[in-house]
Amino acid sequence: MFDTLRNRYALNCPETGERALVPVSAFRVVRRLRGATSPAVFRVEFDCPCGTRHEALVAHDLLDWAPLGTDSSETFTNLATGRRELVAVELLEQATTHLRKGSWPWTFWCHPESALRPGFPSSLRFVSPEHDHGTGQVGVLVRCFSCQRHTVNIVSTDHLDVPWHNDDKIAYVAQVFDRDAVAPEERFRHQLEDGPARLRWLRDVG
Ligand SMILES: [Zn+2]
Ligand SMILES: [Zn+2]
Known part of the structure; x- marks a missing residue:
């Protein structure tokens, strides 16, 4: 649910x-x-x-x-009409508008392709706790939707939690993740701690 x-x-x-x-x-x-x-x-x-x-x-x-939320059966009171309405109808309209504009519910930076790519919660491999990284940010290891390779992104919690909300900038670790014998979780920690995080402004690359 x-x-x-x-x-x-x-x-x-x-x-x-x-x-x-x-x-x-x-x-x-x-x-x-x-x-x-x-x-x-x-x-x-x-x-x-x-x-x-x-x-x-x-x-x-x-x-x-x-x-x-497009399948949701939740309702809300529309203040304009005073009626109970389905949340799903509202969210479906929102989703359609976003997709038409070419934006995705979640967006991550793919370092091997040097491109922004759509993602989903199932694209995440690891997520670091917020307190590990300072103010409202978390490190994630994302598997690219298009090339299946992995990149460490550093994003706000809203970027993950709120569909269609994208940070203005995404920091990422400019290292290739996959070619390494080290256990993925350990490598993820290393990259987060030592990797030179680079910033990409979504407005510039989007
Ligand atoms: Zn519990
Ligand atoms: Zn990719």
């Missing part, structure tokens, strides 16, 4: 036995489960509001499409 008004996934918390509301920026590791194809299923490790890290299995449509 996805709460489109708060941009949070409702995932099971084994500590409280209830559903916790979890934003994309609280994901830590996302891995595709081998074997599951229709739908694809992802194993998501996340930092729960209860203070513990848990794991959840999330189907592809929930992970990538539910945040766009």
